[in-house]
Amino acid sequence: MSKFRDALLAGEFVITGEVAPPLGTDLAGLKRSVEILGPHCHALNITDNQGATLHLSSLAASRVVLDMGVEPIFQQTCRDRNRLALQSDLLAAWTLGLRNVLVVTGDDPRAGDHPQAKGVFDLDSTQLMSIVRGMNAGHDMMGRELSGATDLYIGGAMFPEAEPWDIQLTRALRKAEAGAEFFQTQAVFDIDKLARATEEMHAAGAKVIAGILLLKGPRVIDFINNKLAGLMVPAHIERRIKDAADPAAEAIKLAREQVAACREVCDGVHIMPLGLDSAVPHILGVDA
Amino acid sequence: MIITRPREWSRIMANLDELGAKRVFIMGCGQCATVADTGGEKEILQAKAKLEQEGREVTGWAVGEVACHLGGTKLEARKHHGDLAAADAVLVLTCGAGVQTVADSTDKPVFPGLESVFLGNVIRHGVFEERCQMCGDCVLDATAGICPVTTCPKGLLNGPCGGMWNGKCEVLTDRDCTHVRIQRRLTEQGRNVLAVLPPKDFAKKLKPGSVNLRQDKKRAAAAVRSDDAASTGGGAGE
Numbered sequence: 308m309s310k311f312r313d314a315l316l317a318g319e320f321v322i323t324g325e326v327a328p329p330l331g332t333d334l335a336g337l338k339r340s341v342e343i344l345g346p347h348c349h350a351l352n353i354t355d356n357q358g359a360t361l362h363l364s365s366l367a368a369s370r371v372v373l374d375m376g377v378e379p380i381f382q383q384t385c386r387d388r389n390r391l392a393l394q395s396d397l398l399a400a401w402t403l404g405l406r407n408v409l410v411v412t413g414d415d416p417r418a419g420d421h422p423q424a425k426g427v428f429d430l431d432s433t434q435l436m437s438i439v440r441g442m443n444a445g446h447d448m449m450g451r452e453l454s455g456a457t458d459l460y461i462g463g464a465m466f467p468e469a470e471p472w473d474i475q476l477t478r479a480l481r482k483a484e485a486g487a488e489f490f491q492t493q494a495v496f497d498i499d500k501l502a503r504a505t506e507e508m509h510a511a512g513a514k515v516i517a518g519i520l521l522l523k524g525p526r527v528i529d530f531i532n533n534k535l536a537g538l539m540v541p542a543h544i545e546r547r548i549k550d551a552a553d554p555a556a557e558a559i560k561l562a563r564e565q566v567a568a569c570r571e572v573c574d575g576v577h578i579m580p581l582g583l584d585s586a587v588p589h590i591l592g593v594d595a
Numbered sequence: 596m597i598i599t600r601p602r603e604w605s606r607i608m609a610n611l612d613e614l615g616a617k618r619v620f621i622m623g624c625g626q627c628a629t630v631a632d633t634g635g636e637k638e639i640l641q642a643k644a645k646l647e648q649e650g651r652e653v654t655g656w657a658v659g660e661v662a663c664h665l666g667g668t669k670l671e672a673r674k675h676h677g678d679l680a681a682a683d684a685v686l687v688l689t690c691g692a693g694v695q696t697v698a699d700s701t702d703k704p705v706f707p708g709l710e711s712v713f714l715g716n717v718i719r720h721g722v723f724e725e726r727c728q729m730c731g732d733c734v735l736d737a738t739a740g741i742c743p744v745t746t747c748p749k750g751l752l753n754g755p756c757g758g759m760w761n762g763k764c765e766v767l768t769d770r771d772c773t774h775v776r777i778q779r780r781l782t783e784q785g786r787n788v789l790a791v792l793p794p795k796d797f798a799k800k801l802k803p804g805s806v807n808l809r810q811d812k813k814r815a816a817a818a819v820r821s822d823d824a825a826s827t828g829g830g831a832g833e
Binding site: 386390411412414415417418426428429430431432433434437438448464466469470471474477478480481484485493536537538539 | 748749750751752753754755756757758759760761762765766774775778788789791792793794795797
């Protein structure tokens, strides 16, 4: 069963992290990240061709992580597979021992390393969530009975700081209605907005895990503000990191403050260390 | 209307070279391709000049009324029979439907001179936008008259996706997000914004599309006749 779900439902403040499968078959890098992050996390998200760039499948990499004794959150985007393949992979995920799934739309192929690819988007994330819920209840999306159901813990993405907020909120509420039981957010910089989002999601019966992104240097901030869809680093935070004598150290300090603030507001944090995996214990406040 | 764009000239020349075509007949279209400034008289004369610059002979040219109309295009081909017979190949400045109609109207090898890009709304002269993909399963009733299948780059029925920022689209960043526009208009009209659209029925998109009104009418008439026969038969039994 999902220990991650059990922890969230028990009211524990959960920690999740994220590892990217390799572009290739060498699992050494993936395993190194899991060894560093795993001991501090309730579960690790395993990305699915993130940024529309080619990687080993989340399904295979999730199993690798599970075999290392760490609970994975299998990510599934709607970009690369039609409804048959998505359902088939969900059944596969369950049989491989995966218990959590994060359902997202997926970046457009034009943003990735195969810009000529056809974006499938046969389903959107809201529709797919309700299909997973159906599979948990023992039937496929056509209503046919499954010989052996799934019991996947269904998650979605939400964006507490993206405007307009009323549109974001509507979107998240629809996802909760469709079956999302937990949300992992885009990186948060504004605790008040996170609190507002959490209140709404709790009312809808869903848990909120706040994204903490380690802004390890000016280049990362510029990339987010100029290239990354759906996220902006506020000016005061940009200045704080860029003006610091040691931007990486300042970013780690900021992330540690953010995690501490999140403990008062939401149900957990999702750490995105951007390679500075070794800083994670300090960010979480669990170092000696 | 069908929006077309000029095809890369090097591809057209490669087609003609592969065939060793020295003499070319050019066909255009008096409808969409004329309005799109891609396959009317003016563009045909430009193509003719370019071909002649490349040392090809243009045996003749024609702009039919509607290139995708089989009867009309066959008639046009008959009118230009001599010029067509003298050509090694036909260059067609129409949409792909027109190209195929021309190919069915002559024995000569036929090459596309344009790329067909979308079914376009004419916003004003020379400005075309795609608003409908002819999916056969219209959702405009639920989306306040704004098509997400077409105008959301990902074609999501329920959105916005995570890339929306300040109401703008992730992919086409200078455009308003379709899903924000839909929800704004639904709200203005006092309609439900929380409804989730179910997965699309792609079986409704006929591929290849085919409608035969004559056959439909015959079937309907035959059904009426058999109903009549059945009711008459019943009456006789009483």
